Amino acid sequence: MLMQRVAVLGAGRVGLSLGLMLKSRGYEVVGACCRRVENTERACRLLGCPEASRLEFVPVADVVIISTPDHAIASVAAELRAAGCFRPGQLVMHTSGARTSADLAPAAASGALTLSFHPLQTFPRCETVSLEGVLVVGEGEGPALAAGQALARVLGARWQSLRPGAKPLYHAAAVMTCNYLVVLLDVALHLMAAAGFAEEPARAALEPLVRSTLESVVHLGPAAALTGPVARGEVETIATHLRCLDPQDRNLYSVLGVRAVELARSRGLSEQDACRLRALFEEVTHETVQRP
Ligand SMILES: NC(=O)c1ccc[n+]([C@@H]2O[C@H](COP(=O)([O-])OP(=O)(O)OC[C@H]3O[C@@H](n4cnc5c(N)ncnc54)[C@H](OP(=O)(O)O)[C@@H]3O)[C@@H](O)[C@H]2O)c1
Structure with missing residues (x-):
């Protein structure tokens, strides 16, 4: 037909x-x-x-x-x-x-x-x-x-x-990929603005970072694509970030940080560094849950 x-x-x-x-x-x-x-x-x-x-x-x-x-x-x-x-x-x-x-x-x-x-x-x-x-x-x-x-x-x-039963999970994955990437970038742009960058130059500055990150995830997989302080076990750097963020962003950073630690462990982060980082992040997320 x-x-x-x-x-x-x-x-x-x-x-x-x-x-x-x-x-x-x-x-x-x-x-x-x-x-x-x-x-x-x-x-x-x-x-x-x-x-x-x-x-x-x-x-x-x-x-x-x-x-x-x-x-x-x-x-x-x-x-x-x-x-x-x-x-x-x-x-x-x-x-x-x-x-x-x-x-x-x-x-x-x-x-x-x-x-x-x-x-x-x-x-x-x-x-x-x-x-x-x-x-x-x-x-x-x-x-x-x-x-x-x-x-x-x-x-x-x-x-x-x-x-049919798989659609909600599949769609949640699509929302994470598309909508929440937008949200993450919005948070990042606010932090760039607080650091003194104007909006247009900040967007342009983030573009190569976003593109190369995406390329790494697609070609290497998430564990190999993870770089940065969590992957390197840099506890002091993470503590510095947590000190300068407002409560809402600190919570978001920490929720994602716990997942980043799991990813980093699968690519060789030591158990000792993983424990110290997890403790930092979980202190923030527990505080947030307990706040009235
Ligand atoms: N946007 C995306 O990125 C995307 C991607 C994949 C799938 N989808 C899916 O595609 C569907 C539409 O999403 P969208 O983003 O295209 O939404 P949208 O831009 O808001 O368009 C919805 C359209 O439906 C019309 N409408 C609302 N109620 C109606 C009714 N009772 N009878 C006839 N028309 C009606 C609206 O008319 P008015 O404009 O006059 O209100 C509008 O033209 C959703 O199921 C969404 O989950 C969206």
């Missing part, structure tokens, strides 16, 4: 990006909508589709993408089912990393194939136009997985299927 007509419900960062990618690969976007009228107008303009009711365009679509926030997926699917919009042979998918295809049960009840189709990529804007080489993680029944894999191939993406 050749699937060519696409509907996008929730044409935000991911939905609009996927719609644009599929359009550029010959798919016809038959309709798109957002919650706010002005966003729907913009999405339809960019995707080259008429502004129409979702009750009109969903029934004619071969691929229905529900890319609303996670909490709205099930209710959007239920509303469309109640209006008789789904049909056998349609592929109905959402793009959530954490939710499973079970959220699309109303579409499955109408005979549609249902799939969770999660691109392991960040979409900070609505104009991400390539998934070339990016992993898409799919979850659903066999025929839906086959259709999802074919769609991923069209987008130049790689594909892996996952069992």
